[in-house]
Amino acid sequence: MPDYDLTRLGSRAFEQLVVALARRDIGPGVQVFGDGPDGGREATFEGTINWSRTSTGGANRVDCWSGYTVLQAKFRVKPAASPHDNALWLQEQIKNEVDGWIRAAREHTRSRLPDYLIFITNVDLSAVAKAGGIDKVNQVVRKRLTETSTTQSGLKVEDFAIWHGDQIRSMLDANQEVRYAFPALLTAGDVLAKLATDWVSLGTFNAQDPLREQLLHAIKDDRWIRLSQSGGPGEAKLWLDDIAIDLPATIDSPDGDLTVRAVQRVLELGDMVLRQRQPDRIKRSNVVLVGGPGQGKSTLSQLIAQAYRVALLTGANPAPSVQEVIDGTRAALTRLGLSVPGNRRWPARIDLAKYAEEMASGAEISLLRWISTRLSERIDRDISPNDLKGWLRAWPWALILDGLDEVPSVDARRLIYSKIDDLLTSAEDLDADLLIVVTTRPTGYDERFPADRFEHLQLQRLPPDKAAAFAQQITDKRFTDDDEMRIKVAARMRDAAHDSVTVRLMETPLQVTIMSFIVEKFPTLPPDRYTLFDMYYRTMFDREVAKDIPIARFLSQHRSQIDRLHEHVGLILQTASETADGAESTISPGDLHGIALQRLLDRGFTHADAGSHAAALVEAATHRLVLLGPRDNGVGFDIRTLQELMAARAIAEGDDSAVMARLRLIAHHPHWRNTWLLAVGELLLRSERFEKRILDLLKQLDSDLHRLNGRFPTAPVLAADILDDNLAAKRPRFERGLIERLLILLDRPPVVDVPRLATTLLRIASTNAYRRLIYDRISSAASAGAARRAASALMLEEMATEIPSYDARLTSMLNAYRTLATSDLEVQAIAAWQGMSTRSISADSSEADFRVLGHVTFSSDPTAETISLPAYVEKLVEPIGLSDGDLQALRTGLAILSDSRFHLSGPAPATAIPVVLRSGPAEPLVQALHNEDVAASLDLALSSLPSTHWAIEAMLGATFKPIQNRQPVGSVLLLAVAEDNAIDNSYLD
Structure with a gap:
């Protein structure tokens, strides 16, 4: 019998193996494992087992079992070398399992008790008669099952069996097709036999493979x-x-x-x-x-x-x-x-x-x-x-x-x-x-x-202790031969991990690593993410300038040109990566040289001087600073955030009005989100005047008819991102303005990034300065319409999932939720939408659980009339008076939702409860909204809906907003930056 290593399977795979073997030996009626109350896993069989016809029969066993049989697997990750020790371990495992059945019998916590038990284990037991592990375990188990206290509890097991490691192996020998399904048990010969190839020795892992x-x-x-x-x-x-x-x-x-x-x-x-x-x-x-x-x-x-x-x-x-x-x-x-x-x-x-x-x-x-x-x-x-x-x-x-x-x-x-x-x-x-x-x-x-x-x-973000430990790993490895520097950097990193401001810049491995570079030179650490990455770039630059090498003087004299080269390339690559054609984010060496050459020519250099200087600039950017490096057939940034940083600096360069126009252009697009935030960081570092300009931008951002006048706003997400990037630290007026922008998410149906926004809201609510503001704003929804109550209730639900059950903040949430006084129908609508919006939008979400603070569970009414979403919306729009052509364009756009449906339940005006949200490609609807008459008519129709119909609006928004946000903007941005700064990009065509 081959010595199959059963420990390689792991606990869950062993359980799967047991089911497969049991179905072969006992019959297809073996039911699959399911979690029991005690956390164990079990399979069951109802019926007759004729052991004389199976490989597991034994001389001392009654040949025929008839009744309810339970199989329980006991897997030991690292079996002991001694069969005696394995037998003791298995005795204890089975004793605990039987004790669990006894408690269940006394307390009536299980729907059915077993007539027969089969225990299956991967450990090997000695077969020595009477003194061996097999007989010893059998004796202990039989004694426990037949004790008076056991039978009086109601547990009356007629017989049991133990399948140990050797027995499992013999069953595998008899059922080779089962073994083939578990690769941990396969040999190279098995693989070759299954592949049935003569020339490709795949899977042998020898020199020919x-x-x-x-x-x-x-x-x-x-x-x-x-x-x-x-x-x-x-x-x-x-x-x-x-x-x-x-x-x-x-x-x-x-x-x-x-x-x-x-x-x-x-x-x-x-x-x-x-x-x-x-x-x-x-x-x-x-x-x-x-x-x-x-x-x-x-x-x-x-x-x-x-x-x-x-x-x-x-x-x-x-x-x-x-x-x-x-x-x-x-x-x-x-x-x-x-x-x-x-x-x-x-x-x-x-x-x-x-x-x-x-x-x-x-x-x-x-x-x-x-x-x-x-x-x-x-x-x-x-x-x-x-x-x-x-x-x-x-x-x-x-x-x-x-x-x-x-x-x-x-x-x-x-x-x-x-x-x-x-x-x-x-x-x-x-x-x-x-x-x-x-x-x-x-x-x-x-x-x-x-x-x-x-x-x-x-x-999740690195907890402070994990960030500190990771920082220590980085420091130890970077300074293995420099004890003085290792001690200094480690001390500064520990200080950063315990500082309430800088610890938030150590929440990702990349940020911790970059910070370890910065603290070599700067004992005072940056307060925000933009400054962190900007200091990293400057630190790398200063290192090269300080070296005693010929190119150091050139770097010092041409710092601004090298900066502009990185920024321009960053913007070009970030634009290129907005489409599939540019997904690799590289630029050819010739184009990189062309950018440097053109910039020098624009500054008045002669062609001869510009040519030589351009070559030196490219050399400096790609070989000394090592931010740009060779990638496949071109040049690109090895660290994506540094590409986004440089693109952000390019966007933030120029006249204030032009810069704000660029930020508005890219604000909605998720591809540009990190670049947008880094540009905001650059502007806030430059001048306090940008605090008001950014707040004004957020106030105006969603007032676009083509986006249905802010029904599905982006501003709250951007406000949350700015707050999370620590860009409002020590800026109380700016911080409060951002929080006000964030809180408008409670005025609209819950469509956009609800879990993400809830995390930020919870963090803000954890501070004394804003806790009352947050909960008062949520509680005020009680006297508002159903849409606001839905947004507030769902936000509370998401916030509650972020904190432990013993946290005092949960009490505040519960009080706020009770204040909302949502009706049963409103809770049903919220629950159905929550289940739907957290799944793929092509999934059938007719049943959903709602877990608001752990108090409500339900399913929507299956007897209610089901209404087609596009037909209902089209009927709302028809009286407004669109031309036949525009109405047809809207009808074509809405057709992508032909399978989407909702219920209307309760007294007039009734409550809309989502049933199914299925969508084809949303581009036709986005295209239809490019027409101002179509967008205005749909906006007006949605305004006519009662507040209890918020789910209809939410279903539409969840369909087209992601695609609308992803409409390419990079080429327009690149052209605007080039025109504002008089940059010639013609050689890139």
Whole structure:
């Protein structure tokens, strides 16, 4: 009998294996595991088991069981070497389980008690007669089940069985097809047999296996952290395994949001068998990692990929340089409390920006074809998509899709969603074990992956203690040979972590790392994020100027020109990356030289001097400061936030009115959001006069007829972002003005970024200065219309999920919620909308739970009449008097919502309760609203709705606002900046 290592499965995969084997041995009537009250997992069988016909029969067992059988798995992560110790552990586990059944029998907490019990474990027990572990455990369990106290409780188990490790292995021998479904139990020979190929030795991981070669390259490439290229005195190489951390995240669990560790969660999911034909299948078998700028999404994706590479290469006897990376990664996982994955998935990590750029040429490339092409290029051997399909069928994969947020084009993103869905369909058809991990920013993540197939992990900000610990790691690694500098920088970083202002600049790994560079030179740290990144750039510049090298004098003399070069390139690349064609965000070396040349010519240099100086400027920008560097066939910023910083500085340059016009132009677009905030930081640092100008901009921003006059405002989101970036610190008048802008979100139906805004509102409400203002404003909705009550109630709900149940703030929320006095029908409408708006807008959300402060749960009335959303809105608009052509344009736009419906319940004017929100591409509706008559008519029609019909307006807004916000603005912005500053861009055409 082969010695299958059952511990490699992990607890959840072992439970899945037990179900699969039980269905083979007992029958298909075995029901899948389900969580019990005590947290254990159990499977059940109702009926007759004829043991004489199964592989698990025994001489001492009654041949036939008839009744209700419960199976319970007991998995030990690290079994003891001694069978005696394993037997003691299993005795204790079973005793606890039986005690749980006894309590349930006495207290009547379970609907049914078992007639028979089967305990299944991965530990091995000695078979020595009477003295061995098997007999000892049987004796202890039988004694406990037959004691008077047990039977008097009502628990009367007629018989039981124990399946231990050796027995599981024998069952696997008899059911090889079950074993094939669990890759942790497979051998190289199994894989080759399943692939049935003669020439491609995929999966053997020997010298002939092309996948081994790919793994060797990838594990070395992904060890590098790009930020370490910044260089400078005392700089140590920053390897992933040196500074890797696992970040806290919240997961959108059906039982409410849970806090987990991101990498640990992904690896735990990956240790399960994710085949969708598995009896105990995992429905949400994929993950979306959602995090803000610099929050570590890509670094986490690297760590996940490295963990799986280590699992595959362990014992493969690689070269010493690769073994060093394996050992380093294994040590990093141990430091983080993580294990090397038991389910040895083959990791494929894809840059979605590059994939989108390839598809932008018009070629519809499947993900498998893209992977096969990249693989073939790297290993110099042809691997076809069909080869990979066979490999996908035979072996588990971890497909890591990094940087969805760097694909801002709506069409490109939709195509990517389509390709991912195509791959999922193929994987299900192949019964493949596929884990997909996608990373993206939250801003602009509108077309969500369906919640029934993807877990969404929202990365959280680093707690102060974690930030301080990470800062210490960075410092230790950067100054391994300079004790004096290490002590000084570490002390300054500790001070920053304990300062109420600067600690908020240490909430992402990128910010902590950049701060470690800054504190080498500046003992006083920056108060906001803009200054943080600006100081980083200036610190890098000053380092180079201070060096005793020939180019240092040139850098000092031409600082302003180098600044302008970075800013212009940043703006060009940020504009280019707004579309799929420019997703890679690079500029050719020739164009980079052309920008520098033109700027020098504009300043009056001769062609000869401009040519030589331009070459030196490009050299300085790309080789000395190392912010711009070679990427594929061009030049780009290695750190995206620095690209956005430079674009922001370009936007903020010029006449006040021109600058504010540029900010207004890009304010709604999620691709430009971080750039917008950094530009605001630059302006506020420059002069106090911009406080009023920015507040005026926010007041006027949403008064646009084409956007339906602020029905779905952007200003509250921008106000929250400015507050969160600490740009209002020590500016009380400005801060209060921003809070007033933020609070207008309570005046409209809850459509835009509700969880995001609730986090900011909760933080503000936690301060004594504004707590009363916040809760008074929420409570005032009690005397307002249903729309305001809905917005306030939903905001309270989201705020409540952010704090512990024992927090005193919960009392304030509960009091505010009671003050609202929402009716049952209003609560139903809010609940239905909450469930709908947190899912993909193409999902059927007819049932939703509402968790306002944990007090209300319900389902909407199934007997109420269902009304078509577009037909209802069209009927509202018809009396206004649109021309036939304009009415047809609106009708075409509304047709995208043909499957969307709502109920009208209760006394007149009734309450609108959403039932289904399904939408096709929203561009026709956005296009219709470009017509002022159409927009004005729709705005007027929505104004005629009673407040209790707010959900109708919300359903429309959730459909078209994300697409409307993403209308490209970069080319207009670039032209405006060029005209305002007399920049010649003609050579870029």
